[in-house]
Amino acid sequence: MHCDVILNIHYTAPKSVWDKINRAYKQLPYWDGFDSDGPHWIDKDIDITASAKPEGLKIYGEMPEEQWGEWYEQLKQKLSAAVGYPVGEVSEGYEFRYWKKAVNPELDITMIKGGTDNCYIVSDRKEAILVDTSSGKSLKQVIDACSQYDMKLIVLTHPHFDHAENAEAISKRFNIPVAYHREDDAIFDVYDSQPLHSYGAVGAVVLKLSLKQLRTTKVIRPANHFYIKDGDTFDDYGFPSVKVIELPGHTRGSVGLLVGDNSLIVGDALDNWIKPGMGHLYYDLEVQKKTYEKIQSLGIKNIYYGHGKPTKG
Ligand SMILES: [Zn+2]
Ligand SMILES: [Zn+2]
Numbered sequence: 001m002h003c004d005v006i007l008n009i010h011y012t013a014p015k016s017v018w019d020k021i022n023r024a025y026k027q028l029p030y031w032d033g034f035d036s037d038g039p040h041w042i043d044k045d046i047d048i049t050a051s052a053k054p055e056g057l058k059i060y061g062e063m064p065e066e067q068w069g070e071w072y073e074q075l076k077q078k079l080s081a082a083v084g085y086p087v088g089e090v091s092e093g094y095e096f097r098y099w100k101k102a103v104n105p106e107l108d109i110t111m112i113k114g115g116t117d118n119c120y121i122v123s124d125r126k127e128a129i130l131v132d133t134s135s136g137k138s139l140k141q142v143i144d145a146c147s148q149y150d151m152k153l154i155v156l157t158h159p160h161f162d163h164a165e166n167a168e169a170i171s172k173r174f175n176i177p178v179a180y181h182r183e184d185d186a187i188f189d190v191y192d193s194q195p196l197h198s199y200g201a202v203g204a205v206v207l208k209l210s211l212k213q214l215r216t217t218k219v220i221r222p223a224n225h226f227y228i229k230d231g232d233t234f235d236d237y238g239f240p241s242v243k244v245i246e247l248p249g250h251t252r253g254s255v256g257l258l259v260g261d262n263s264l265i266v267g268d269a270l271d272n273w274i275k276p277g278m279g280h281l282y283y284d285l286e287v288q289k290k291t292y293e294k295i296q297s298l299g300i301k302n303i304y305y306g307h308g309k310p311t312k313g
Pocket of ligand 2: 163268307
């Protein structure tokens with residue numbers, strides 16, 4: 001029997017979904033493997049192929065009717081489980097689900113300059129993530145900048161006041177969660193849980209000027225928060241191409257965000273007070289040095305610092 005159906009799975013589904021679909025394929029009887037045309041199921045009198053077309057997922061080829069009935073039911077079941085919604089024929093009214101950012105969009109990174117610190121809005125020009133929140137005196141400025149977007153999430157590179165003091169207020173204002181690394185949780189209670197040291201003349205000045213505020217500014221732990229770790233991406237918030245990179249040294253839980261392939265927001269792991277380089281303040285110098293080398297080895301073109309002007313390659 002010739003078989004030919006179009007299922008309601010759109011070819012623009014993101015890679016993470018196709019990975020699940022490919023795993024589902026392999027669980028079906030007669031699985032033969034992938035070749036240049038796509039996945040194949042082969043047996044006596046059976047030769048079925050799947051192909052992602054603009055009109056949907058096309059399943060076609062030859063299979064005897066008795067086997068097709070059961071095989072096709074299994075296929076739909078496994079695909080439904082893989083994609084997370086009922087899969088069936090488009091001609092029978094099964095609807096597509098569209099993944100808004102199936103293809104990683106070009107993302108903008110917009111700097112908001114607080115006092116001496118920067119925070120960043122990562123956006124597709126509609127929806128956005130705020131990376132760091134600046135200190136209390138910049139609250140209105142940061143909220144005004146965020147108000148131009150449909151805000152989805154706040155990420156903190158680390159919870160020092162100059163990055164995190166406004167986190168709770170902005171989280172409440174836009175009803176969005178705040179993500180940060182678990183290792184830095186205690187800093188919300190007491191800065192001295194990870195006291196800073198410095199290198200060089202610049203570092204000594206910066207530390208001297210900020211130490212009192214670091215110690216005395218109450219940074220509220222956001223009520224609506226979750227933890228992030230190395231490799232996490234923000235698929236659930238519409239930003240699959242924004243990835244967490246652990247950059248410890250300044251604090252134990254310092255993170256950077258890799259935006260696409262070419263841009264890295266580094267928090268205080270690096271700084272550009274006078275010239276770009278390793279962050280002048282650190283909790284652990286050896287770890288900070290390793291992180292510096294790690295960032296170098298990534299060969300990222302554009303670096304966005306917590307302090308100082310971004311550098312673009
Ligand atoms: Zn810091
Ligand atoms: Zn800082």
